[in-house]
């Protein structure tokens with residue numbers, strides 16, 4: 003037995019017991035006649051004391067050699083501490099050590115193993131196993147475990163079963179590039195790693211499994227902008243004999259359960275918003291509704307004056323920023339520069355100060371009088387003291403720009419409180435999305451998503467207007483889950499592939515197995531997947547998913563600790579019949 007107790011366990015009630023502990027040396031203070039060591043394990047820290055008078059001489063000498071992160075085992079008596087430490091649960095006691103074994107020495111760690119470490123991100127990633135010893139990372143991993151256990155418990159209780167699906171498969175159409183794996187046994191052929199288990203979970207429904215879930219790795223080879231990982235985890239779910247309403251009910255239940263169990267928060271019913279409404283009110287299909295600043299469309303009240311910029315725009319739209327009328331000229335100029343940055347791309351910004359005395363002062367006073375501006379204030383919900391910011395241009399672009407400004411201002415004004423949770427369902431997504439560059443339509447969710455009943459006919463005439471039985475669960479401005487009711491009819495699926503530009507041969511080659519399965523009694527089915535990493539991060543009140551992944555990759559998709567990806571030797575290449583041409 004290496005230890006009788008953990009380092010977080012002992013209290014005043016244990017005083018006078020003999021105990022054995024094992025762990026890492028957090029720090030050691032040598033006062034000459036007395037040495038104190040903080041011993042740490044996953045559960046906490048316990049103070050050890052070595053005393054020239056009471057500790058055997060050889061043990062005392064050995065204690066002097068202990069360095070940071072040495073792994074040791076000690077046996078001794080629990081005694082009451084003279085100077086109690088109220089900051090830690092074990093602060094009432096210490097261990098008067100009589101036996102010390104050094105289980106393993108340690109090099110000096112390249113950064114301090116403290117909550118506030120001196121190590122930067124790169125060095126911590128290289129020595130991630132040391133980083134994991136720190137409370138913030140350790141606690142995040144434990145938190146993740148708690149969330150996944152709650153998910154498993156909840157779904158199991160609802161008769162879902164967890165089924166594993168294969169990783170060596172072929173392309174799944176989630177819109178990213180595939181990671182591929184060469185097959186040695188099948189010359190010149192490759193597997194693709196799943197972008198999600200989408201097709202397999204549908205086949206499980208054909209197989210009669212009826213309620214499936216899986217906490218599963220997905221792989222997508224995309225440019226790793228903003229906090230993405232090439233491999234990430236989904237809570238993947240599918241149900242048979244359901245309609246959209248059934249899915250929303252079950253997974254709203256799961257999310258409510260998590261908010262209750264993990265955060266102690268009760269949320270009654272999640273609001274629902276159509277995609278069109280979300281775009282109109284927030285310029286975004288994953289609106290953060292913890293705060294207002296809803297869009298006010300101003301075409302009606304701002305066009306047909308002499309301001310040609312607005313007259314020629316498809317959309318003129320503004321938001322009221324609370325209490326910002328007092329901004330100085332310089333501050334407003336800075337805001338204008340912010341929206342004009344290439345990442346946002348606005349050509350300019352018109353503003354209106356809603357003065358406390360009820361008057362308005364705008365950057366376009368030449369074209370608009372006080373009555374006009376009062377209408378703008380009404381449309382944007384501006385109160386006196388607010389600053390109205392107005393952008394104009396092509397509808398989609400200008401919505402995206404104003405949405406970015408809305409989020410930025412909310413951040414600056416401290417309106418994005420990580421301890422507040424505002425979930426909502428966004429429903430009625432378009433089935434197809436126009437790729438502005440190629441002029442082709444592609445599936446907004448994925449090609450297995452079913453159009454709303456009765457809308458199949460519109461596919462030919464007005465493809466952009468067809469709505470899908472697709473939904474996203476949004477939490478605090480993040481899409482944390484998304485799914486759809488699927489097509490389960492071979493003919494409909496074939497029509498869908500045709501509209502997405504697949505020839506019959508291509509559709510057969512890629513998804514023939516699914517269409518074949520649909521001929522053997524496929525039940526109506528649908529499902530969704532949650533992004534577990536992001537869900538855990540949001541519940542944990544953190545911004546980045548990396549903090550909740552034990553061994554994450556960096557922005558170039560590298561694992562800097564094991565140094566992957568890496569070249570493989572020529573023998574291995576030969577075996578795989580692969581010649582490099584780089």
Ligand code: ASP
Pocket residue numbers: 176197198199200239484485486529530531
């Ligand atoms: N496979 C989808 C995704 O990864 C989720 C779903 O439709 O169930 O986004």
